[in-house]
Amino acid sequence: xxxxxxxxxxxxxxxxxxxxxxxxxxxxxxxxxxxxxxxxxxxxxxxxxxxxxxxxxxxxxxxxxxxxxxxxxxxxxxxxxxxxxxxxxxxxxxxxxxxxxxxxxxxxxxxxxxxxxxxxxxxxxxxxxxxxx
Amino acid sequence: xxxxxxxxxxxxxxxxxxxxxxxxxxxxxxxxxxxxxxxxxxxxxxxxxxxxxxxxxxxxxxxxxxxxxxxxxxxxxxxxxxxxxxxxxxxxxxxxxxxxxxxxxxxxxxxxxxxxxxxxxxxxxxxx
Numbered sequence: 001x002x003x004x005x006x007x008x009x010x011x012x013x014x015x016x017x018x019x020x021x022x023x024x025x026x027x028x029x030x031x032x033x034x035x036x037x038x039x040x041x042x043x044x045x046x047x048x049x050x051x052x053x054x055x056x057x058x059x060x061x062x063x064x065x066x067x068x069x070x071x072x073x074x075x076x077x078x079x080x081x082x083x084x085x086x087x088x089x090x091x092x093x094x095x096x097x098x099x100x101x102x103x104x105x106x107x108x109x110x111x112x113x114x115x116x117x118x119x120x121x122x123x124x125x126x127x128x129x130x131x132x133x
Numbered sequence: 134x135x136x137x138x139x140x141x142x143x144x145x146x147x148x149x150x151x152x153x154x155x156x157x158x159x160x161x162x163x164x165x166x167x168x169x170x171x172x173x174x175x176x177x178x179x180x181x182x183x184x185x186x187x188x189x190x191x192x193x194x195x196x197x198x199x200x201x202x203x204x205x206x207x208x209x210x211x212x213x214x215x216x217x218x219x220x221x222x223x224x225x226x227x228x229x230x231x232x233x234x235x236x237x238x239x240x241x242x243x244x245x246x247x248x249x250x251x252x253x254x255x256x257x258x259x260x261x
C-alpha cells in the first residue's frame with residue numbers, strides 16, 4: 001500500500017517551489033540540500049577515487065592527477081569545495097536554529113544572506129591558501 | 134497513529150513515519166564532519182605539494198590515516214542519512230522508496246569500505 005493510500009485525502013499537499021516568492025531563507029534552505037547532494041554524488045566518489053588511486057600506486061595516482069588537474073577537473077574541484085563550504089555554513093545555521101535561536105525576521109534574513117556569502121569567502125580563502133603555498 | 138493526544142494524532146505521519154533518532158545522528162555526524170573536514174582542509178592548505186610522494190608520506194602518518202578513515206565513516210554516514218531523506222521526500226511509491234534506499238545502502242557501504250581499505254593499505258605500506 002502506498003503512503004498516499006494511508007493518508008486522509010482531505011489533507012492539503014504542500015505547495016512546491018514554483019508557488020513561493022523567492023527569498024534568501026528559501027534560497028539558503030534549497031542550497032543546503034543541493035550542495036549536500038552534490039557532495040554525496042560528486043564529492044564522495046572523488047574521495048573514493050583519490051584514496052583508491054593512492055593505494056593503487058603512482059600510475060593510478062598520475063591518472064587521477066591528470067584528470068583532476070585539467071581545466072574541467074579543476075572546475076569540479078572548485079565546485080565541490082564551494083559545495084562543502086556552503087553546506088558547512090548553512091549547516092552551522094541549522095545548528096543555531098535547532099537550539100531555537102535566530103528566528104526573528106530580520107536576524108533570520110541576515111544570516112540567510114550571510115551564510116552563502118561566507119561560504120564563497122571560505123572557498124576563496126581555501127584556494128588562495130592552497131595555491132599560494 | 135493514535136487518535137488521542139495532539140502529538141499522538143500526528144506521530145508517524147511524516148514521509149519516513151519516524152525520525153528523532155535519524156535526526157539526532159544526522160547532527161552527531163555533522164559535528165564529526167566539521168572536526169574532520171577542518172583537519173583535512175588545514176592539511177591540504179599546509180601540504181601544498183599534491184604529488185604522489187608528498188601525499189602518501191602525509192597519509193601514512195598515524196594521525197592523518199586515522200583522521201581520513203574516521204572522515205570516511207562520518208561523511209558516508211551523514212550522506213547516507215541525508216540522501217535517505219531526499220528519497221523519502223520524492224519517492225512516493227513504497228516499493229520504489231525501498232529499492233532506492235537498498236541501492237543507497239549498497240553504494241554507501243561499498244564505497245566506504247573501499248575508501249577505508251585504501252587508506253589503511255597505504256598506512257600499512259600495502260602495495261604502494
